[in-house]
Amino acid sequence: MESVWSQLEPLLPLVQKPARYIGCEDGAKAKLPDPSLISWCFLYPDTYEVGLPNQGLQILYEIINERPDARADRSYAPWVDLDALMREHEIPLFSVEHHTPCSAFDFLAFNLSAELTYTNLMNCVDLSGVPVRSDERSDTDPFVIVGGHCTYNPEPIADYVDAVVLGDGEEVVGDITDVLADCRREGVTERAQILARLAHVESVYVPSEYRPLYSSEDLTTASLVGIEPIGDAPSEITKRTVADLAEWPYPKEQLVPLTEVVHDRLNVEVFRGCTRGCRFCQAGMITRPVRERPADQVRTMVSNALERTGYDEVSLTSLSTADFSGIESVVTDIMDDSEDAGCGPISVSLPSLRVDAFGVGIAAQLQRAKRTGLTFAPEAGTWRMRQIINKLIREEDLYEAVEAAFSQGWKRVKLYFLIGLPSETDEDTLGIIELAKACVAIGKKHNSRASVTVSVGGFVPKPFTPFQWFGQNTHQELQRKVNLLKDAARSSKGVQLKWHDPKATLVEGLMARGDRRIGPVIEQVWREGGIFQEWSEHFGIDRWDEAMEANGYRFEDFVFRHRTEDEHLPWDHLFAGLHKDFLWQDWQDALAEVGLEDCRWTPCYDCGACTGYGIEHVVASATPPAGGSQGTGQDLTTGGIVPVTLGTKPLTGSTARS
C-alpha cells in the first residue's frame, strides 16, 4: 500500500501545528500494511489534539492490533489549512502511523462524541476519496462504521454510514472483524451481502437494512411513524454491555503524543456507568449499570503506565469519580506507589468532582505536583430546579465545597450550569448568579481577589433520558436568558460569566433528536464549507438556516416542540437498556418535582439496565460513599437524611410545560 508521506512532507512547513500529522506516539502500534489482514482505521472527526486522547478509540485500536488476523491505524480530521492543501494537491486522508490512504482500509470507524462533528465525519469520508452516501459506495470501498454516545440516535447520519455500533465496543469490534474474515474465506465480496450479515451481529445497526415510515408523502410536513427492517434484520437493536471491566484492562499502552493534546496525562478508567440519575445526563442513563474496575487492577494499571510514559499526572476517569468504592485508599496507594518508585511528584485528578467538602479535601491532597482548576457542577441555580433535574445538591453542600477550596489556597473556582431546563423560570435562571455571588462572598473571607467563573450551557434534550420528550428552548429564549445573566453578573463583583453560543446549541439539538430527513441538511452544510462546527470561529448559523429552508424543514418540528407519550421517537428501534415506561415515569416525576435516589444503595426501581442484561451493579462496597447516596454531603451511616422528596408519584402527568 502506498504512503502519501512524500507528498505530505513538503506541505507540513506550510501549516499550523504540523506535529498533528506525523504520528510517532509512544504506544503506537505499527503493524505493517498487509492485504491478508483485516484492517481498521479508527478516526476521530476533530483535530488531533481533541481526538488522540479519546479512550474509546485507543481501547479498540489495541484490541484489534492484538489480533493476529487484523491491524489498525488511526486518523484525525486535518485542520482547515491542511484540508485545503490536501484538496489542492489531491492528497487523500491518511493514517498517522504509515500515512496510508484511509480508502485502503476495510473499515473506517469513527467515534462520535459530539453532534457538531457530523459535518467533519462527512468531510473525512470525502477526503478519503470514499463516496459520502452509503448507497453510492462500491464493493471496493471501506465500510464506514460509527460508535460512541451520539449513535444512540444515528438517524440524522443513517444514510451516510454503513453500520452503527451501540454500547461498549470491546467485544463488537472483534465480532465485526470475524464477519469480514468469514466472508473473505467464503469468497463473499458483495457489499450488500456483507452488510446483511453485519446486521445480524448483536448491537450492530445497519441503517440500509431498515426503512423509515412517515405519516404522509410530503416529508416536510409528515411525522415519523416507525422504522422497520426491510429484510430479516432484527426489529430492535440492543446496546452491548461489557459485564466485567476487569477482563478489559485497556488501554494497556496509552498513547503518549509528541505534541500537547487535551487531557494530556495518564487516564485510567475506574468505572463505567452511573446511577445518580441526573435526568439531563445521557451518559449516566445509557452507560448503566455501574461496573467498577477492581481497585488492585487500577493500582497496577496506574503504576505500570506512569513508569512507561513518564507522565506526572494521572486522571481516574468515570462519571462522578468520587463515587468509586474506597476512592480514598486507591488514590493514597497511587501516591505512595509513585513516591516509592522515585518518579518525582505525581498529581491525581478526578475530572468529575462531587460538590462537597470531601471532594475538595481529596483534590487538595492529591494534587501534589501541580494544582489544576477546581470545577463544580451544581447544574441549576435553585433547589426546585435541581429537584426537577434530580441533581440533589443543597446550597450548603456547595458552600462547604467552596469554603474548603478557598481556604486551601484556590483563588478561583468554576461553576457549571445549564439553562433552558424543563419548567425553568427567570427566578431559577437568576438563581445561578445568586449562588455565584454567595460563593464569591465566601472566597473573599480567604482571599481579597477570590473569583468565581460561571459557565453556562444551553440544555439539549438527549435520547434515552427522561427529558427526551421535552421541547428544547429556542435560541432566542436561551439568548434572552444569557442576557438576563449578563445583566445580573455585571453588578456582581468577582463573578465572571461565560456562555455557550445558543445558536450552536440549536444545531446540536437538531442532530440529537432529528431523524433521517436531517441527513441532507447536514450534507448541504458540509458541502457549503461548514466543517469544524464545534469551533466557534468556524460555526455559522446561516448555513444551517439556509440548508433547513432549502430542504423545506423547520427547527420547530425537530427541536422546539414538546413530544407526546405516544409519539414514535426516531430511536425507538434501538434499546439502551432503559424501559421507555421507566423514562416516561421519571419525566412525570420530574415535572412533579419529585426526586429519585441512587439505586446503588437503595432498592431497585427497575429502570431496566440491570435486568435486561442479567447483570448487577458491580460495586466493591455495600456502604454508600462519604457524602451519601446523592452526594449531598450528609453522612448516611449516622442517620443523615437524603433530601429527596419521595412524594406520591403522579401516574398520569400533564404533558411537558416549560
Add this chain to the structure above:
Amino acid sequence: MNPPPKFHIRIRFAEAGKIRFVSHRDVARLFERALRKVRLPVAYSEGFSPRPKLSFGLALSVGHESDAEYLDVELTEQIEIEDLADRLTEALPDGLVVHEVAHREHGSDSLQQAIVSCNWRISLQGAPTAAVEAAVAEALAAEELVIERVRKGKPVIANVRPAILELRVVGSDGSEPSDSPTAGDTLLEAELSTQGTSLRPAELVAALAARSGHEGLVESRVWRTHQWLIVDGVRREPLRPPEPTRRDLHSCPNRTRASQLPSTELQRSLVEN
C-alpha cells in the same frame, strides 16, 4: 540553614526526521517525561505549581533539524552519568538522540545568553545553483544587507550583513550522489550570529531569493550543525561533539543525513517498526 546543594548536568542531543515538526515547547515536555522515566533526581521549582528545573539553549524553529541542541538540568543530588546518554535516548521518541552528558559547573552563563552564533546547513530549492552562488557572492561583497522584519508587531528595517559570519555554497546538482533525494537542491553552509543583530536561516534565504532574481527560492531542509560560545576568548561548543566511533552509523543523524531524507526515511521507519 544552608540551601540544599545544587548539581547541574548539560546534555547535547540531536533532533532529526519527522520529529522536526514538533515545537520547541513540546520537545521540552518530551525531555521532562524522559527524565522522569530514567528517574533522574531533577530539582523542582517551589510554589503552587512546581516545575522541573530545565533550561534549553536557543529554540529550534519547527521544521528545522539539528545535530547540536543543548539542555541544562538542575539536580538535587550528584549522579553517575556514564550510561545516561543511552538511557535517555532509549526513553525519548525516535528522532531525538542524546550524544553527550557532562557535569557542569554551576554559575556559568545560561545557554541562551552564552551562545554567540550557530552553524547551519540549508538545502535550497527553486533556483539553479549558479544563481544561488551569484546571490551569495553579492551578499558577501555587500556593505549592507537590508531586510524588513516584524518585531513586536511592527515592521523594522535591519542591516543583517554583520550577522553573516560565514556563507558558502557547498553542494549542487552535480556534487550529490545521483541517488540522493537532494539531487536538484543547492546546499548552503552558514554561520549566523545570535547576538546583537541576529539572523535566522529563513530570513537569510529570503534575502538571497530577492538577490538571485528567483522569488521561488525556498529552504527545503535546515539543519543546525553547531552552536558556539566564547570562553576566555576562544570559540568552542558547549559540549564537544560526539566521537564518530561512539555510536553506530545507524543512530547518528550526523552521518545518516542522506538516509533521513523523505522517501528513504519512510522506508527505514517501516523496517524498524
